[in-house]
Amino acid sequence: MTAAPDPLTTTAAPPTTAELTSRFERAFGRLPDGVWQAPGRVNLIGEHTDYNEGFVLPFAIDKTARVAVGVRADSTIRLLSTYGDQGMFTTDVQGLDASAAKGWTKYPLGVMWALQQRGIAVPGLDLLLDSNVPLGAGLSSSHAIECAVVSALNELTGAGLAAEEMVLATQQAENDFVGAPTGIMDQSASLRGSKDHAVFLDCRDQSVRLVPFETEPAGLVMLVIDTKVSHSHADGGYASRRASCELGAEVLGVKALRDVQVADLEEASGLLDELTFRRVRHVVTENDRVLQTVDLLASEGPASIGALLDASHVSMRDDFEISCPELDLAVDTSRMHGAIGARMTGGGFGGAAIALTPVGSEQQVRNAVEQAFSDAGFKAPDIFTVAPAAGAMRIS
Ligand code: GLA
Numbered sequence: 231m232t233a234a235p236d237p238l239t240t241t242a243a244p245p246t247t248a249e250l251t252s253r254f255e256r257a258f259g260r261l262p263d264g265v266w267q268a269p270g271r272v273n274l275i276g277e278h279t280d281y282n283e284g285f286v287l288p289f290a291i292d293k294t295a296r297v298a299v300g301v302r303a304d305s306t307i308r309l310l311s312t313y314g315d316q317g318m319f320t321t322d323v324q325g326l327d328a329s330a331a332k333g334w335t336k337y338p339l340g341v342m343w344a345l346q347q348r349g350i351a352v353p354g355l356d357l358l359l360d361s362n363v364p365l366g367a368g369l370s371s372s373h374a375i376e377c378a379v380v381s382a383l384n385e386l387t388g389a390g391l392a393a394e395e396m397v398l399a400t401q402q403a404e405n406d407f408v409g410a411p412t413g414i415m416d417q418s419a420s421l422r423g424s425k426d427h428a429v430f431l432d433c434r435d436q437s438v439r440l441v442p443f444e445t446e447p448a449g450l451v452m453l454v455i456d457t458k459v460s461h462s463h464a465d466g467g468y469a470s471r472r473a474s475c476e477l478g479a480e481v482l483g484v485k486a487l488r489d490v491q492v493a494d495l496e497e498a499s500g501l502l503d504e505l506t507f508r509r510v511r512h513v514v515t516e517n518d519r520v521l522q523t524v525d526l527l528a529s530e531g532p533a534s535i536g537a538l539l540d541a542s543h544v545s546m547r548d549d550f551e552i553s554c555p556e557l558d559l560a561v562d563t564s565r566m567h568g569a570i571g572a573r574m575t576g577g578g579f580g581g582a583a584i585a586l587t588p589v590g591s592e593q594q595v596r597n598a599v600e601q602a603f604s605d606a607g608f609k610a611p612d613i614f615t616v617a618p619a620a621g622a623m624r625i626s
Contacts, residue, residue: 244296244360244362245312245360247265247296247625247626250265250296250298250312250358250360251265251298251626253298253312253358254298254300254356254358257310257318257356257358258300258308258310258356258358260300260356261300262298262299262300262356262358262626263299263300263301263386264298264299264382264385264386264624264626265296265297265298265299265624265625265626266296266297266299266378266379266381266382266385266622266623266624266625267294267295267296267297267378267622267623267625268294268295268373268374268375268376268377268378268381268420268421268621268622269290269291269292269293269294269295269363269374269377269419269420269423269619269620269621269622270290270291270293270294270295270363270364270369270370270371270373270374270420271288271289271290271291271369271370271373271415271416271419271420271423272288272289272291272369272452272454272575272582272584272616273286273287273288273415273419273575273576274287274288274289274428274443274523274535274539274575274584275287275516275519275520275523275535275538275539275542275573276288276415276516276517276519276520277516277542277546277550277552277573277574277575277576277577277578278471278472278475278512278513278516278546278550278552278577278578279433279488279513279516279517279520280412280413280414280415280431280433281411281412281413281433281472281475282433282475282479282486282487282488282513282517283433283434283485283486283487283488283489284433284434284486284487284488284513284516284517284520285430285431285432285433285517285520285521285524286415286418286429286430286431286433286520287428287429287430287431287441287520287523287524288415288416288418288419288423288428288429288431289419289423289427289428289429289443289618289619290419290420290423290424290429290618290619290620290621291363291369291616291617291618291619292616292617292619293362293363293364293369293374293616294361294362294363294374294378295359295360295361295363295371295374295375295377295378296359296360296361296378296625297338297357297358297359297360297375297378297379297382298357298358298626299355299356299357299358299379299382299383299386300355300356300357301353301354301355301386302353302354302355302356303354304354305322305323305324305353305354306320306321306322306323306354307320307321307322307323307339307342307354307355307357308320308355308356308357309321309335309338309339309357309359310356310357310358310359311334311358311359311360311361312358312359312360313360313361319332319335321339322354323342323352323353323354323355326339326342326343326346326407328340328343328407328408328409331407334359334372334375336407336408337372337375337376337379337403337408338357338359338375338376338379339407340376340403340404340407340408341376341379341380341383341399341400341403342379342383343403343407344399344400344402344403344406344407345380345383345387345389345399347402348389348391348395348399350383350387350389351387352383352387353386353387355386357379359375359378361374361375364456364612365460366460366461366462366580366581367454367456367458367581367582367612368456368461368574368575368576368577368578368580368581368582369454369456369575369576369581369582370416370419370420370576372404372408372410373400373404373416373417373420374420376400376403376404376417377396377400377417377420377421377622378622380396380399380400380421381396381421381622381623381624382624384396385624393418393421393422394436396417396421397414397417397418397421397422397436398414400417401413401414401417408464409464410462410463410464410468411463411468411469411472412463412468412577413433414431414433414436415431415433418431418436418438419431419621420621420622421621421622422438422621423618423619423620423621424440424618424620424621425618425619425620426442426443426444426617426618427440427441427442427443427618428440428441428443428527428618429441430520430524433488434486434488439524441524441527441528442527443527443532443618444532444617444618445532445586445617446617448531448532448533449533449588449589449590450532450533450570450586450587450588450589451586451587451588451589451592451615452584452585452586452587452615452616452617453564453569453584453585453586453587453592453595453596453613453614453615454575454582454583454584454613454614454615454616455560455564455582455583455584455585455599455611455612455613456581456582456611456612456613456614457554457556457557457560457580457581457582457583457608457609457611458556458609458610458611458612459554459556459557459579459580459581459609460580460581461577461578461579461580461581463577465579467552467578467579468577468578468579471509471550471552474505474506474509474510475487475509475510475513477506478490478498478502478506478507478509478510478513481501481502481506482494482498482501482502482510487510487513487514487517488517490510490513490514491514491518492514492515492518494514495510495511495514495515498510498511508548508549508550508551509549509550511545511549512545512546512549512550513550515541515545515549516542516545519538519541519542519545522538523535523538526538532586533570535571535586536569536570536571536586537571538571539571539572539573539584539586540561540565540571540572540573542573543561543572543573543574543583546573546574546578547574550578552574552577552578552579553574553578554578554579554580555606555608556580556603556608556609556611557574557578557580557581557583559599559602559603559606559608560572560574560583560585560599560603560611561573561574561583561585563595563598563599563602564583564585564587564595564598564599565585566598567591567594567595567597567598567599568587568588568590568591568594568595569585569586569587569591569595570586570587570588571585571586572584572585572586592615596613599611599613600613
């Protein structure tokens with residue numbers, strides 16, 4: 231196999247679908263059978279609750295991965311991305327091997343492998359990837375690729391999997407092929423997201439309620455502050471948090487931490503060691519904050535959820551210990567300069583923070599965060615706005 235480096239984050243305008251199609255034709259000497267796209271996500275609230283069978287409230291964003299795919303008559307797989315000057319990655323659909331996959335290619339290959347595990351005959355194919363989801367920013371760039379690929383293959387193979395099954399297939403790809411022991415939040419947001427809505431997902435039974443979430447009518451913007459601190463959930467931090475949660479559930483005698491309520495925490499503190507207790511307290515209180523956020527959004531709208539976002543960050547910083555100085559600075563500075571609520575989003579140890587900000591304070595928050603990062607000697611952050619966008623779909 232030939233190696234392919236990771237795609238680079240780019241600020242250039244993404245190619246149009248027609249450009250992508252002609253790029254595919256130039257590279258592979260034929261037209262694709264179709265083009266599919268899937269978005270990255272921002273998690274509004276509910277962090278590290280998904281693998282505890284709890285609640286999450288993410289939304290799909292208007293930054294997407296797109297794949298142009300053409301089925302081949304043989305079993306060859308050819309993968310190419312629009313990024314940088316990297317070559318074609320060629321392999322065979324039989325005997326897919328995670329250790330031979332390089333860079334971003336492990337995501338499409340992982341999805342093919344997971345579909346094979348389900349008895350689905352995956353054909354040889356040519357695939358061209360383009361993505362404008364920033365990499366390593368905690369916005370689920372990898373899941374966006376996986377969800378675009380699973381949507382394409384679901385259609386091209388005639389497998390007809392429901393969204394819930396595609397979610398589980400991409401989770402298996404992440405867990406067992408990529409090697410990141412992640413939950414189901416990101417792919418659920420990417421596959422099941424909807425414009426102007428957050429996805430209220432019960433991770434125990436995968437039931438979804440779309441919750442209206444529009445910032446503009448409330449005079450707000452959702453800022454994303456990408457700290458440029460890169461992270462990987464295949465590193466030990468994520469897995470060790472997951473292990474603490476599993477230990478906590480075992481000691482407390484429940485199937486998952488979902489089954490522990492805030493009122494149970496006092497008793498739990500006497501049963502758990504100090505560290506495990508703090509990990510458990512984060513998950514239990516975070517589940518409760520998700521439910522409160524859903525209620526408040528319905529009764530009072532987005533301007534009412536700031537305190538819950540703040541409390542979520544404090545809990546991740548102090549109890550779950552997955553923040554970092556850059557994320558804390560982004561959150562604190564945003565709050566100090568007008569954001570009504572802010573928190574790190576995603577798995578942590580780097581990535582992005584979100585700051586729910588009145589339109590009139592947006593520039594002030596941006597300036598203050600940039601200045602604070604510069605004063606602290608941190609890399610310049612990338613700051614942009616997001617709004618809930620549509621989930622995965624075929625676009626050509
Ligand atoms: C990553 C994982 C998700 C979830 C979050 C933390 O994004 O992919 O499954 O666990 O971290 O909430």
